[in-house]
Amino acid sequence: MAPATSAQRRRRRVAALLAPGTTWITLTYVVPGALIVVYSLLTPKLGGGVIWELTGDAWAEIVSKGRRSDAGWATLGSAAIRAVAAAALATLPLAAAARYLRRSVRGALVVAAAVGVLAGVNHLAGAYNNYTAVFARSVVWSVWATVLCIGLALPLAVFISSRRSRITKNALLVAVMIPFWTSMLVRTFAIRFVLSNTGPLNNAIESLGLERQVFLNTRFAVLLGLVYTALPFMVLPLYAAIERSDRVQMEAARDLGARPPQVFVDVFVPLIRPGLTVGSVMVFVLSVSQYLVPTLLGGGKTNMIANLLDLQFGEAFNWPLGAALATLFSLVTILSLYFVVGRRDGADLL
């Protein structure tokens, strides 16, 4: 046998370097993932666990069961109405913005149509049955959390990035990170206390002579918690992207007569798009799988997917149904990320 060529040696080295990571991912992700799919096809056992008898009951339950499965043509009709209404509502501002930015109005119409379709699909999912309703709710809330995080994080990131002194920048970044030094559980309990009926927020409201309000265990509290938890995951990538962006290009655009909103949309946003993508994916994924926030701030009344999974694997003793929901959940997340960011910006994630 001739000695290994340098190409072969390199391949072996690469294999040796990849082996630990590959093994780790196989053991912690691929195997449990496959097991979840298998469990979704087995029979539930009272007390938890599964009986090794194949059945499609869990999947049939997701497809067929649910109180709202009486939804028929009327639901389809109202979904269509909602889709059209949402598209119509979105058209005007989008078209106006497109005109203002001297972009093609057709693009705006396509986006408006997409908004309409999503609104329709969301309504159908919400009306079809309980499981799809929880899925739709989790996805919609996570999208809102992402949008709110972008709205809050972008000015903050620009502000931090525009500081002259390195020390100020670092100090501000550390301030963003500080909440992560305490357990998320403790922080969520703190929010719970602030929002509670007898908490500081309500005391302040009362001292102003106003009526006490119920903040805790509402959708508002859940959304607040989602945004609070995920915000740093938006600030940091945005900050990194802004730091890297080439400011000269924005100045050039101004000099060439672009209006500030145009500079923002046509120059700034494309420059920081990698940061936006990374931040959005992180916030979305983090939010859509939240368990603690809906439990502690939603009072068990406003639940997300993870709460449904917890019920099936815990009290309900229905592991196969939980496994089927988990499989579906992974599919929904992976597919939505693929369609929204994967095809175009997938590389940015790496």
Added chain:
Amino acid sequence: MYMFTKRSALLRLLAVLAVGAVLAAGCGEDDEEAAPPTTAAAPEVTAAPAEPEPEAPEPEQPAPADEPATGRCGDPSRLGDSINFLNWADYIDEAILEMFEAECGVSVTLDTHVANEEAIAKVDAGNSGYSLVIVTDYAIGIMADQGLLAELDLSEVPNAANLDPNQMDAYYDPGNVYSLPYQYSTTGYAFDTTAFDTPPTSWSAIYDQNPLCGQSSLLEDQREVIGSALAYLGYDWNETDPAAHEAALDLILEARDCVSGFDSANYIGNLASGEVLAAMSWGFAAGIAYLDNPNIRYIIPDEGGIIWQDGMVVPADAPDPYTAHVFMNYMLEPDIGALITEFTIGYTPNLTVPPLLSDGYFDVVEGSGLVLTDEIRERLTWQVRDESHAIFAETWSEVLSAG
């Protein structure tokens, strides 16, 4: 342009890794502390038995003198050095473990669970290392059916003779083949007297015109919540008829808007602080809330409530069943039983215990309305759970899924 992309990709990777590391650290913390949300009642519970504690050593000291060591410690030649004990969180005065070690030389490692499902899963996984486990009635039935439990040898537990016949031979373990009762209590309705002109007597305070909209909570428990709705509608707590569940679901979904939350973990503190003014509550929990807020009263509504009992069981694969039996017998000693009940503010199934309970315990029980009379007992139902009760999980899924 290409170079730019490359470099920024690397930077991005680093950023992702850095944030990922933080995320992972965050997750790790959450995992370790995943239990506390359900045990958040812990501080209150531990605060509760402050009074009985000083009395603890007194009944203990004369005991070894009166009785031979073997009376409380079994046969020393068969006794192990240590056992692992799985109990509900905050459900035993840990001084008892130290007393047992001092008296019998067995060190007991206490591990806690916050849900029967968790305890079943631990034992079901096999090789759990626990020699003694405490779980609730229906869980004992499930574990026994699945062959997870060892049959008890009652000849090693002479103190079983102390147990109240009313609490023996329960539906989940006929003949007490697998379990002996530890503590029992009820599920009912706790409220702050200052919030009501006339005290409520019915579940209508939740299911019809809740007078405390946004300030009353329900337990986070499928059987108890759905059961109470079924009972309010005139069905049995264990009803499995789909039409009855449909009606109960409608009722719960309507009541839901006025319920501040489904909460089994924090309501004791919430009742004590006035955060909620009424709650579906476990009996002992109302007693603990009463310690902080003497306006708390507990009732079993007219339509009924649940009686439940935690039992001591030995897993089929227990490493040291003999020592587990001895410790079980020790916990059934009158003085030890008194320490347990002073701590839990539950009801003791041990007939030798009540004379030893302190005035403090009776003040709480009488003051908060926890006295279990025969008239109240008639309104209590055991929660039965077998395959036919899967419909409760389905109904509960629908309660939790509703927006």
